[in-house]
Amino acid sequence: MSSDPHILAISGLGDEVLEHTEVKVSHCYQCGKCSAGCPLSEEMDYPPSVIMRMLQTGNPELEEKVLRSFSIWVCLTCEMCFARCPMSIDIPKMMDFLREKSIKEKKANKKAKEIIAFHKSFLDSIRYTGRLYEIGLFVSYKIRTLRILDDMDLAPKMIMRGKLNIIPELIKDRTGVASIFRKTVKKNKN
C-alpha cells in the first residue's frame, strides 16, 4: 500500500476497478473537466474528479465513502465526463462497477432509494414479459417507494394519446429471457 497516487498500481478499490474495468484511476491528474461537464455534479456529494481522487489515495475510509456515496447513483451515464477527459478515462464504466459493488455489499446510499427502486422495477418487467411494460413499471415503482401520488396526472394523458399499453407485450420465449436473468443476476443476488 502506498500513499503516492502517481504510481500505476493502486491498492484496494482502485485495484479492483482496474481489474474489472481496465480503468486506471492513477491516470487522473485532477484537471476537473469531468466535474465541470457533469450535468449532475451539483446534486452529487462528491463530483466525479473527487471520486477519482478518493480512489487514488487508497485510503480504505475514503473508498468506503465512495461505495456509500449518492454520486454513483445519481450519475446518469450520459458519458460527458469520458468524452471530455484528456486522459480518456472511462469514468462511466467505473461507475457501473462501483454501483454493482455497492449494491452487492448493501452499501447503497439511502438517498438513492427511488433511483434503485426504478431500476429494479424496470428489470422485473423485462424478466417477466421480455419487454418493458410501462404500467407495470409505474405500479411496481410506486409500491417499492410508496410514492403513490407522483405522476398521477401523466397516465390518463398518456392513455388518451395512445402512449400507454394497457396489456403488456409478451414475447414468446419468456423462459429464455428469464433464464438470462437467472444465469447473470443470481451470481450477485442482493
Next chain:
Amino acid sequence: MTLGFYPGCSLKGSSREYAESVLAVANAFDIQIREITDWNCCGATAAHNMNRELSFSLPARILSLAEKQGLQEIVVPCAACYSRLTVTKHELAKDPVLKNAVTEANGLDYSGAVEVLNIIQMLNKYVTPNLESHVVRQFDHKVACYYGCYLIRPHEILKFDREEDPQSMDELMLKAGATPIDWAFKTECCGAGLSVSRTASVGRLSGKIIGDAKDRGAEVMIVACPMCHSNLDMRRNSINEYLGEKVDIPVLYITQALGLAIGLERKVLGLQRHFVNVTV
C-alpha cells in the same frame, strides 16, 4: 436487401409516434423493413447500473436473433438502444471471456456480424440521396437539432458524427428546407433515466436545453431519441416550472419533420400524440 428493425420498448409504447414516423418515411422511400421477431428489451440504463453481464446478455440476444433471422443490417431508432447494442458488439468482440458468459446465458449463437445503424445512418444511407427530390413542402422553420447523449457517446466506440457540435441532423434538416440554429446544448443530457425517480432534476436539465433553444430563436426542437423526446415533451410542466415561464416550442422526431417535408399526413406521423401541441 431487407433492413432489420429493432424498435425497442419505447417505440411500442410511450413513443409509438417515433415508430409510426420511421415506418412511414421508410415506406415513402421504398425501404424494405422487417421487425426482428420476438425481440426483447435491451436492458437500458437499469441493466448496466445493476449487473454488467445482464447488460450485455440482453442486447446480445437481440443481435443473435437478427443473425438467426437472416438480417445483415438493422436500424435502431432509439438512441439509447442503439448505444447499448453497439457497445455490446464492441465489448463482445474484444473480450472472449465475456462473450462466452453471454452466449452461455443466452443459449444462442453469436458472431457479431450484424450491422447496427442509428436512425441518422439509416436515413443517410437510404433516404438522403433522394430526399431533396421528394420534398414537397419545405420545412421552413428555425430548428434546434438536439442530439443528446447516446447517439454520439461513447464516441470512442460509436464513432458517429462529431463528439462536440455534431452536424448530421443539422445537415439533414437543411436539405428538408429548415434553418438549423447554432446553440450550446446539442449534446447535453436531458436527464434520461431519472425522469420518474427525480423529476425535478429532469426539469432542470431539460429546462436548460429548452431555455437555450428558445433564447436563440428556435421554433422547433428536432430529436432522435425517445427518452429525449419524452423528457422535453411530456415533462414540459416541470421544464416550464424551472424556467419560470411557459415555453411551447414543439419537439419533433427527425422522421416526423422529414415526413412533413415530403408531404406525409400529420396523423400518419403521430403528431397528435404529443403533449406540447405541434403547431408547425
